[in-house]
Amino acid sequence: MAKQLNYHTIREIFTRFHAAEPEPKGELDHVNAYTLVVAVALSAQATDAGVNRATAELFKIADTPQKMLDLGLEGLTEHIKTIGLFRQKAKNVIKLSQILVDDYGGEVPNSRAALQSLPGVGRKTANVVLNMWWQQPSQAVDTHIFRLGNRSGIAPGKTVEAVERAIEDNIPADFQLHAHHWMILHGRYTCVARKPKCPACLIKDLCQFEEKTL
Incomplete structure (x- = not known):
């Protein structure tokens, strides 16, 4: 488990996520x-x-x-x-x-x-x-967020609940609404479980993951 990143580093990470995808969306189709x-x-x-x-x-x-x-x-x-x-x-x-x-x-x-x-x-x-649906800044921690939170130091925790609390406590308020979408997408497509795509990662210089792939 990586150490908790400081506020300024986390703000920079989510500033980059926002620049790359200003309005991230969930990938489950629904109509209501x-x-x-x-x-x-x-x-x-x-x-x-x-x-x-x-x-x-x-x-x-x-x-x-x-x-x-x-x-x-x-x-x-x-x-x-x-x-x-x-x-x-x-x-x-x-x-x-x-x-x-x-x-x-x-x-x-x-x-x-x-x-x-x-x-x-x-x-x-x-x-x-x-x-x-209701645009509340609630944080749904799945396997992707749990992995990314612990590898990077964005939101380390030994349990899902601990990671959820770390996101709520440490990610700046203006990024809270979309935080879990940015983290899910990054964990799903870049910080994957096996052979994470570190060379293509937009936060690789800020991430604390010790086993970064070359």
Whole structure:
């Protein structure tokens, strides 16, 4: 684990991220808050590209909780069977859709506690939805962010929660809204798990990773 970088270094890192991609976007396709919740829930232990392929037709016919319930468990399962853990995920989507209809008038709540009470929705999923749909500066820490935070010194921590706190505590406020998107994209395409692309990295002179590739 690298040491925590200082404020000025972190500001420079995110200034560079911003210059390279001023408005970073999540890569899961969705059309509203509900389809975003479903897409993020389906993405656990799956790739965004794989989820997008599965939901391309699904969201054309089931873009609200009631429409998903009308499609039913078997219909949903048929659409997402190419995704890992699809049977359990299908059950969760049907259950959370029923709760949204029964308790929230078919609308997706905008509080972390309410979101996390839904089947198949953990803290990471809730944070993604809060950030992407309601523009809250919440930090969804996935494997890419956890790796980058610890390698670089941007946000070191032994647990997901510790890395999340480090991001909130150490990244300047004006970069908080897009911080997790910049970090996900950098971890997904540059600071990859095996053979990170250090020569092409725009923060290689600031990063604390001791095993930088040549």
